[in-house]
Amino acid sequence: MSYNIDLKELSQRESETVEWKENGDDKNVVVSIVKTISAFANDIANFGGGYVVCGAKEIKDEFGFPKLIFSGLSASKIKEIEGKVLQHCRDYVSPSIVPIVQELENPEDEKTRILVFIVINDSQAHSYRDGESSNYYVRIGRETRIAKNGIFRQLMESKQQVVPFDKRPNTNTDDKDIDPLLFRDSMTEMELLQPNKQLEDYLSDKEQIAEFIPPLFVKKSLDGGLCLRNFALLMFGKKNSITLNFTEAYVILSIYRGVDRSEPSGKQYSLTGSIIEQAKKTIDLLETQTYILFDKTSDKPNKEIFPKRALKEAVINAIVHRDYQMEEPVRITVFSDRIEIRSPGTLHWGIDRDKFKLGKASPKWRNQSFAYLFKKLKLAQAEGQGISTIIRTMREGGCPDPVFEIEEESVTCVLPARPELKTM
Numbered sequence: 001m002s003y004n005i006d007l008k009e010l011s012q013r014e015s016e017t018v019e020w021k022e023n024g025d026d027k028n029v030v031v032s033i034v035k036t037i038s039a040f041a042n043d044i045a046n047f048g049g050g051y052v053v054c055g056a057k058e059i060k061d062e063f064g065f066p067k068l069i070f071s072g073l074s075a076s077k078i079k080e081i082e083g084k085v086l087q088h089c090r091d092y093v094s095p096s097i098v099p100i101v102q103e104l105e106n107p108e109d110e111k112t113r114i115l116v117f118i119v120i121n122d123s124q125a126h127s128y129r130d131g132e133s134s135n136y137y138v139r140i141g142r143e144t145r146i147a148k149n150g151i152f153r154q155l156m157e158s159k160q161q162v163v164p165f166d167k168r169p170n171t172n173t174d175d176k177d178i179d180p181l182l183f184r185d186s187m188t189e190m191e192l193l194q195p196n197k198q199l200e201d202y203l204s205d206k207e208q209i210a211e212f213i214p215p216l217f218v219k220k221s222l223d224g225g226l227c228l229r230n231f232a233l234l235m236f237g238k239k240n241s242i243t244l245n246f247t248e249a250y251v252i253l254s255i256y257r258g259v260d261r262s263e264p265s266g267k268q269y270s271l272t273g274s275i276i277e278q279a280k281k282t283i284d285l286l287e288t289q290t291y292i293l294f295d296k297t298s299d300k301p302n303k304e305i306f307p308k309r310a311l312k313e314a315v316i317n318a319i320v321h322r323d324y325q326m327e328e329p330v331r332i333t334v335f336s337d338r339i340e341i342r343s344p345g346t347l348h349w350g351i352d353r354d355k356f357k358l359g360k361a362s363p364k365w366r367n368q369s370f371a372y373l374f375k376k377l378k379l380a381q382a383e384g385q386g387i388s389t390i391i392r393t394m395r396e397g398g399c400p401d402p403v404f405e406i407e408e409e410s411v412t413c414v415l416p417a418r419p420e421l422k423t424m
Contacts, residue, residue, distance in 0.1 A: 002102055003211045004191060005116060010051060011068050015142040016363065017050040022057035022071055023081070030081075031130075033117070034088045036144045038128045039137040041097050043121035044147070044155050045350070046164065046365040048212030048372060050139065052099075054081055054115040055106065072112025078103060081115060092129045100211070118211050125159040141362065154350060165325060166231040166369040169218035170245060173228040177241035178203065178216065182274060186236060190376035210376070213369055231369035234324065239273045248327045248344075251278050251319070253285055255334040275370070279319050279379055282332065286311050289334050305417050306339060307397035310390045314402075314413045316380045317387070318343035320370040326409065342412040357404045359388030390415075 010018050019036045023029060033052050040050030055073040058066050073081065082101055089097045100118040127134040136147040136155060147155045163169075180203070187193050187202070192210055201207045205217040205226055216232040219225070233242060234249060242249060251271040256263040271281045290306045318330050323345025331342040347356060348364045355361040365371050374380040390402050394415065403414040 002194070003100075003118065004194070005051075005102060005104060005118075005211075007053075007056075007070070007104060007107060007114065010053065016045055016139045017047045019050070019052045019144070020056045020058050020068065021052065021054045023054065023073070023077075030084045030088055032144070033085055034092060035128050035137050036139070037085075037089060037097055037099055037117060037119050038093050038126045039139045039144045040119035041121055041124075041126045042136060042138050042147070042155055042159075044138045044151065044158060045363060046158070046348075046368050047121075047363075048365075048368045049118065049120045052117040052119070054078075054117075055112065056114060070106050070108045070114060072106035072109045073115055074112060078113055078115050085117065094127050094129065094134070095124050097126060120212060123159060123163070125155055164366075164368065166229070166234075166367040167214055168230050169220075169227050170230050170233055171220060171227050172245055173233055173237075173241060175203065175217065175226050177228055177233060177237050179236055179238045179274070182276070183236040186276060186373075186377065190373065192376065210372065212372055229369075230324070231367070231373075234275050235370070235373060236276075237274060242274065243272060246324055248329050249275070249324055251282050251330045251332060253282060253332045253334070255289070257336060259335050259337050261333075275319050276374075276377065276379075278330075279316060279374070282315050282319075283312050286315065286332070286334070286339070289339065303418060303420065304397055306415055307393045307399065310393040310397070310399075310402070310415060311339065313380075313386045313390045313393075314339075314341045314415060316374060317341075317390075318411075318413070320374050320380060321345075321348075321366050323366065328409075337417050339415045339417075340412055341415070342410050344410055346408055347406055347411060353406055356387065356406070359391045361387070 017040070021029060021033060036052055043049060056068050056070045058068055061067040086098070089099065097119065100120070102116045102118065104114040104116060106112045106114050125136055127136050136152060137144050138147045138151060138155060184199055187199070187209065193199070197207070202209050202216060205215050205219050208215055214229065216236070217226040217228060220227055228237065233245060253269040253271060254266055256266040269285060271278045287308060290304050290308050290311060315332070318332070318341045322330060322343040326344040328344040330344065333340045345366070347353060348366050350364040351361045371380065380386065390413070394400070394402055397418070399418050400416040402416070405412040405414065
C-alpha cells in the first residue's frame with residue numbers, strides 16, 4: 001500500500017508526528033527508530049500515528065530555527081536500514097509492529113532516495129524489550145520517552161479497546177448513506193486519489209483513503225452488509241442521513257447589530273449537511289462580518305474588524321474538535337463588538353487548560369480523522385497550531401487577545417473586534 005507523501009508538508013507537521021534520521025544502519029540508531037515507531041503506534045496524543053524519515057537531518061539556520069537537509073540514502077543503504085528496522089520491530093516490540101515502508105525521491109539529490117516508515121496507531125499498547133526490561137514509549141514534543149506514572153496511566157486508559165468516536169462503525173447506516181459526488185469532489189480537493197485506484201475502490205471496507213484514516217466502511221457482524229464509520233458519515237454523508245443519526249450535528253449562526261441578544265432584527269442561519277459543507281458555508285457568511293474600516297488618520301487606513309484567518313481557525317476548531325455525542329449544535333453569535341464561537345464538549349482530557357489558553361498546549365485530538373482530513377482540505381492549520389494562530393493573527397490585526405471560556409460541557413472562543421470600531 002502506498003500513499004501520496006509530501007516531504008515539504010511533513011517538514012511543517014507537528015514534531016510529535018515526525019522523526020528525522022540522517023541514517024539508520026548503526027545499531028543504536030535502529031534501536032532509536034524502533035522505539036519511536038512503538039511510540040507512534042501507542043499514539044497517546046491521538047494523531048493517528050507518525051512518520052520516521054531516514055535520509056534527512058534537522059539543523060539550525062542562522063536565526064536558530066529548525067531547518068532540514070535531505071542528505072539521502074543509496075539503494076543498498078535503504079535496503080539495509082529497512083531490513084534491520086523491520087526485523088527489530090518483529091523481535092523487540094510486543095505486540096510486534098509492521099510499519100508501511102515507502103521510498104521517496106530526494107528533492108536535493110536525484111542519485112539518492114528518502115526512506116519513510118509510516119506507523120498507523122492501533123488499539124493495543126506496544127512495549128519495547130530492551131535487555132531484560134520492557135518499557136512503553138510515547139511521543140512528547142520532539143522526544144520519544146518512556147511512559148511513566150501519570151503518562152503511563154493515560155496510555156493504558158486510552159488503549160482499553162474503546163474505538164474512538166470518529167472511527168466507530170455506525171450500524172444504522174449502509175452504502176446508500178454516502179454522497180458519492182461530495183466524496184469524489186472532496187477526494188479530488190484533498191489530492192488523495194491514487195492514480196492506480198478507481199473511486200469505487202475506496203467505497204469499501206478494504207481501502208484506506210489516507211495513511212492515518214481507516215476505510216470508510218465496516219462489515220456488519222450479523223448480515224455481512226457494509227456500514228459507514230462516523231467520520232465517513234459526517235464528512236461525506238447525505239444530508240438526511242446525517243440529520244437522522246446526529247440530530248444536533250449542525251451550526252447555528254446568529255447575527256445581532258448590538259452588543260447583546262435584545263436586538264429584535266437579528267438574523268439566524270441553521271447550517272446543515274456534511275461538516276465540510278457546514279464549515280465552508282459558515283466561513284463564507286462570517287467573512288461578510290470582517291468588513292474593512294477606513295481610518296484616514298493612519299498610514300494603513302484599511303483595517304479588518306475581525307481578522308479573517310483567526311475567524312476561520314476558530315470556526316474549524318469548533319467543528320472539528322467538538323463532541324458529536326452531545327446533543328447540542330455549534331453556536332456562533334456575532335455582536336457589534338465581538339464574535340462568540342461555542343463548541344459542545346470540554347477540552348480533551350490530556351490538555352492543560354492554562355497552556356491551551358496561551359496557545360502552548362501539546363495537541364491531542366478528540367476526532368483525529370476530522371483534523372487530518374480538514375488539513376488536507378486546507379481548511380485547518382497543521383496539528384496544534386490553531387489556537388496559537390488565532391492569538392497571533394488577532395494581535396497582528398490590532399485586536400485584543402481572544403478569550404477562551406472552558407466549561408464542563410463546552411469551549412467558547414470570544415474574538416473581540418478592533419478597538420477603533422467604537423470611535424469610528
